[in-house]
Amino acid sequence: MTSCDLSAQDVPPGSADLRAKCPPRYTLTRDEARQVDILARKAAADYPSADDPRFLADVGLIAHDLPAGLRQSVNRARLDEGTHVILIRGNPVDDAALGGTPRHWQEATGEEGRVAGMLLMIEAALLGDAIGWTTQQEGRLVTDVLPVTGMENSLVSSSSHKELTWHTEDAFSPYRADYVGLFCLRSLYHTPTTVSYADLSALPEDVVRVLMEPRFLFTPDDSHKMPDGTPDGSLVRAAVLDGPIDAPVLRIDRDFTRVMPGDDAAARALAHAVAHLDGNLYDVALATGDVAFIDNRNVVHGRRPFTPRYDGRDRWLKRVNVAVDLRRTRPGRLSADVRAIG
Template sequence: MRDDLLGRTPAHWRDPGGEEAALGGFVLMLWAALLGDAIGWTTQQDGHILTDVLPVAGFENGDVSSSSHKELSWHTEDAFSPFRADYVGLYCLRNPDDTPTTLSFADVAALPGRVRETLAQRRFLIRADDAHDMNLASGGDASGEEAVALLVGPAEAAVLRADRDCTEVIPGDDQAREALEVLFAQLDANLYDLRLAQGDLCFVDNRNVVHGRRSFRPRYDGRDRWLRRVNVTVDLRRTRPGRSDSDDRRIG
């Protein structure tokens, strides 16, 4: 990728950028097609399938990807919804300060049996994060109002859903709160940095890995960190209204 042809990092995600940025998005979409189908949200970035991760003035201390001063906490992408992606693709257009993406995972087998059992039950609430305008949600969009399990499936291949800022327990459920604290402590301990350089591409398995971003100081001079992002599902039937996770399956 030629930085001199990339142009300025946009001041807002509504600005698509130049031809080199479009080429980067095209490359990301081609790789995404090897994994499944790209999907978008009517509630996020005007329904764009290919979205942008870049700092936006006024959101420095927010809980969204356009933040900067505040670290973006680890999360399953769109953890609140049963229609969330299986993979999240990231293509780095620019990262002048080498700001890391963060990744973590749950070692389910290392969790105490009682904790695993509790996390596999519908005793948790995950609200939609601020990246979504839920006023735009259609009848098929889940808002995170129903109780869910955080781990689904066998211990050796468990599906994880969690968001450090948006996950809570049903009020009064102390056992669920203790299990959540154990899971969060493990994810915090397992967190590590992935530094994407210009031209680097990665796909995060959204079924068992959480991701975030370290804090940084934006310049707002057209040279700030800029990534292209795409959500990928391996089965479009899973995005249809009425589909739900089998959250009542126990962790083995």
């Protein structure tokens, strides 16, 4: 047993370093993987898509049929307020049936990819309800993370040559997800996802105090296609740290967080936070069959650079945003039935 084969309950509370080295993980047995596969395929047969309102109404119940060991492990990690990432290994992936990695997320329309999306939605339902963004990948709930020609050096997840710098997912929005779920379908060279966390005991007290004040400006990242003529309408002023000092919620995007002109104390605090998060950054290399739920309140995440080949074998993840309390996101949605924010 390596030091990382710990179950969630074995991780001592408060040990951010150990959490980084040993994320709570659950490895499905072959029988359990078969059980998960059957559930996902049945859902794909019973419902037309992951966005179907009937599926969204039922998926929480479908998740009751996931293996008991998995449900117990995810539940413990959910209740641990310091969790960085929940890893579920050994999920079924039929590489041949998937076909080639699509050249663009708009082309990710294959049936086997849809089954994978259903699987991710079912496991995500152990944590909450899926939300989407009208401004992102046409408002889909299950989105695709894959390298796209021409985007190699961009600041979005379809980049490759350029490191995807760490960020709170959708930091600009009060309706952002509590978890970001990633299902790795393919990653030949194990390109790592990156994760970092704030250890407040290692930051000067005055810096922490400033980070807790609403002195920071957040703009939507480039993955959100905002309507023309909305330059500053989308600017949000908020704190980087929120909540109790022993269980802070982190909100920061290395590329899209600024301070008001002339606010030197906020600029200094932001620089401290950036250097601190840079220093705590560690790798989580997802392999085929891994599902990772990143706690978007406790950690920031990104991705190391890689060289895409555009040969149909490139890295490919399915992604979902999960809200623990769907009602919290309601002001951002048109109606109870609409899951896309915006």
